[in-house]
Amino acid sequence: MKKLLILSLLALSSCELPPRQSTTSTTLNSITDSATSETEEEYVMVTTAVSMPMYVHHDQAAFLRWGREKGVKTSILGPAEWDVPSQINIIEEVIGTRPTGLLINGTDPAIGPVINKAVAAGIPTVVYDSDIPSSKRHAFLGTDWYEIGQMQGKEMVRLLGGKGKIAYMGILGLTNMEAGFRGLLDVFKAYPGIEVVGKFDDKANVEEAARITSDLLSAHPDLAGLCGFDSNSGPGIGLAVKESGRAGKVKITTVDWEPEHLQLVREGVIHMLAGQKRELFTWYGAQFLYDMVHQTNKLSGNDRRAGIINVPNSINTGLLRITKENVNEFITK
């Protein structure tokens, strides 16, 4: 018993509590001079749902192209499904391998502490797509999801003349998408003629989005508009509206501009796409990392010692508005 007590006391004395959160700031915590020559450099992109076509065709393609042009090694890691804790686990394991730079998809504020860990380890860390403002990331490039919601809301008001029933869908529970939903609803507040019949979780699944849409069209024959917030919302909504024979009559706005989205715009099924400039935030995100490592632009005698980050803190890459009028410009084949 006495031994057990002594052992417990010893264990307790070696227990460390986590540090209290310090105030948020973008700091330069001794970025290491790990890169001695370009061929040894490795830039790692960590996302979640790594096989999502939108990520593969835009983000990852741009990142790989950037790596080839720069002559540096690029790696893409992340869980196959939308799994933020797994993304965090992978970032933690990657930090241990000390890559030259980390490009992290800002999927959820929960990844903030691990971003701070990467920064504290001296790894240049850039967040793309959605910002994690609570973290100490060195830079952010991407879009404001609230703006995506507002853009869809304004277009829907215009299409409906400020009057009619609408519904919207996406992946519920994701911080960026919920911000988009807020942006949409805030626009509608000024238009009492717009009636929102519901918010639905299509689980980023085309079949689910189609099922929800067909149910909605049955329950509300006067449904005037639908807004989609994830990559698969548009194709799913479009499919169900086409099948109901109401293509063009039910107004649709959604996000992303994969070939199937563009085709639906050309057919007059989807009325507007709010597209992100994904290639820009991944390409320049990687370039920011490179510029930090190589101190491309010096702002002082010694930027590192002076604690200066020589890349912009935050870049909004903006949105694309794709409608029937300009859709042909985006269809490459």
Place this chain on the structure above:
Amino acid sequence: MRLLLQERTYSLTLTILLVGIGATITFPQTFPTFGNWSQLLLNLSIDTIVAVGMMLLLVSGVFDLSVGSVVAFSGGVAAYTMITLGMPMPLAIIAALASACLVGLANGYLIAYQGINPMIQTLATMGIVRGVALLVSGAGIQNLPYWFNAISQSRLLGIQMPVWYMLLIVATFAFLMNRTIFFRRYYYIGGNERAADLSGIRVRNMKLWGYVLTALLAGVAGILLASRLGTALPTAGRGLELRVITAVILGGASLSGGHGKIIGALLGTVFMGLISNVMVLARVSGYWQEIILGLILIAAVWSDKALQKRSSFA
């Protein structure tokens, strides 16, 4: 040799050692480090705690697909009661664990006493509980109190606490399953439910408690995950049920019941964590990770069948 072939825990330990040696030779700078190993163990700790409960169920011939949703739900309830309702942390933890137990109670009652198929019942619960988790935590509840975060973010001997909780839970349940009559009954139920019933074991009652315990462990895992992330995520635990069932089967459980050891649940998750870690170190993309893990599962189950057949002839 025969024991090695017959007993999955030995063959899996040997496989883990071989993979570990291979990884040490291939990545001498990164793999055999304290930092990498403590991170590897931390990453698999949540899955292992849930896997202990799943092993208990699989031993008795049933399973639970709602554990991933319970992980998100319990973290959400704890965060909601602390942040939105302003309740003290201990009460919030009790509320979260009690909510998880209620889910287990509902599953257990409907499966054991009403005869609903475990797959249908727990599949339905998976959806319902995920929905409630979304209602409770919305877009995620951030800024959890410091002392709640300290539950998982503290370290003992340089290793983050969930690893210690995992080891404690594995040791406790391994002891209970080996040494207590109550828990040994799960093997009898899984081996032959009718015979167990005739021999006086209250099968339905035992099954109900099995579901409650599994949900309780998933609830503990949910609290630890929310505490580790400092956020209650409604999307947490998605796909966890399949990962855990895979790990438990790798660890020697049989879908038909009657077989499996708690240590096998740990070894199964360690093996899967090890493979994932090696793939991250080797920069294998996420597409391949799923394919490789699927192939490993098929290979493990197939080799197990083949080895058992061979040893029974020997």
